Amino acid sequence: MSKTAIIFGATSLIAEHTARLLAAEGWELVLVGRNRQALQVVASHVRLTGCAPVHELHGDATDMDSLPQLVESANQLLGRLDLALIAWGCFFPNPDARQIQEMERINHVATTALAKLLGQALAQQRGGTLAVLSSVAGDVLRPANYSYGSTKAALDADLQELRQTLAPCGVRVLTIKPGRVETPLTACVPRSPFSATPAATAAGICRAIQSKQDVVYLPGWLRAVFFVLRSLPKGLVKRLRF
Numbered sequence: 001m002s003k004t005a006i007i008f009g010a011t012s013l014i015a016e017h018t019a020r021l022l023a024a025e026g027w028e029l030v031l032v033g034r035n036r037q038a039l040q041v042v043a044s045h046v047r048l049t050g051c052a053p054v055h056e057l058h059g060d061a062t063d064m065d066s067l068p069q070l071v072e073s074a075n076q077l078l079g080r081l082d083l084a085l086i087a088w089g090c091f092f093p094n095p096d097a098r099q100i101q102e103m104e105r106i107n108h109v110a111t112t113a114l115a116k117l118l119g120q121a122l123a124q125q126r127g128g129t130l131a132v133l134s135s136v137a138g139d140v141l142r143p144a145n146y147s148y149g150s151t152k153a154a155l156d157a158d159l160q161e162l163r164q165t166l167a168p169c170g171v172r173v174l175t176i177k178p179g180r181v182e183t184p185l186t187a188c189v190p191r192s193p194f195s196a197t198p199a200a201t202a203a204g205i206c207r208a209i210q211s212k213q214d215v216v217y218l219p220g221w222l223r224a225v226f227f228v229l230r231s232l233p234k235g236l237v238k239r240l241r242f
């Protein structure tokens with residue numbers, strides 16, 4: 001029997017690459033996206049790489065009332081859920097008040113609400129993995145992305161709470177913290193020499209799903225870098241330009 005997964009924000013470039021890798025391994029997938037046309041394109045690409053069914057569901061993070069029905073629909077389509085991956089997110093450089101609110105709403109409030117619903121569904125079936133795309137930006141807040149970073153820091157805290165609550169039910173909560181990846185999300189800021197590709201990040205996500213770790217940095221060496229950065233005195237961090 002093939003493994004099953006639901007991916008929210010399936011039109012994200014990182015999510016699309018991840019879905020292709022899972023499909024190639026024989027997973028049956030439900031892809032959720034807010035843009036029906038973009039979702040159809042992604043789903044058709046994913047279908048080319050695997051032979052298990054690939055379903056499409058329309059879902060928008062801003063419509064929080066629709067989230068329970070989305071989880072229910074995925075359950076009906078798949079029967080049992082082995083993996084739920086939340087990949088949606090948004091980022092605005094130099095955000096105004098409305099954009100700060102949007103980042104908070106999508107990256108933190110809607111993602112945490114959805115994670116709780118998915119956690120309940122996995123707990124009811126006594127097992128499965130809930131994986132969420134957070135970011136290293138939540139580890140050390142810096143002038144270039146205070147608002148975005150704070151939404152991911154708040155998300156990390158909520159995921160930690162959920163991990164502790166759900167562990168006795170056999171549910172694993174996996175926080176994934178990529179560094180910079182070149183995708184449409186970051187197209188508005190200059191390229192970084194340290195960026196990863198969406199394909200390499202997706203391969204890391206698939207390895208993380210198979211592992212037993214709770215929090216994964218991608219690439220892995222970022223764990224040591226951010227351990228050091230978090231340990232630095234705040235006064236020194238204030239003077240760093242990064």
Ligand SMILES: NC(=O)c1ccc[n+]([C@@H]2O[C@H](COP(=O)([O-])OP(=O)(O)OC[C@H]3O[C@@H](n4cnc5c(N)ncnc54)[C@H](OP(=O)(O)O)[C@@H]3O)[C@@H](O)[C@H]2O)c1
Binds near residue numbers: 178
């Ligand atoms: N790129 C990086 O450097 C980086 C680093 C660390 C973490 N991340 C995280 O990785 C995740 C995926 O990002 P990405 O880099 O792959 O960027 P991306 O390709 O721009 O994907 C962003 C995704 O979020 C979806 N989305 C945005 N607002 C939504 C809403 N209201 N409802 C439903 N979906 C919504 C977008 O849908 P549409 O296609 O309809 O716009 C798209 O699927 C995000 O959570 C991001 O914070 C990215």
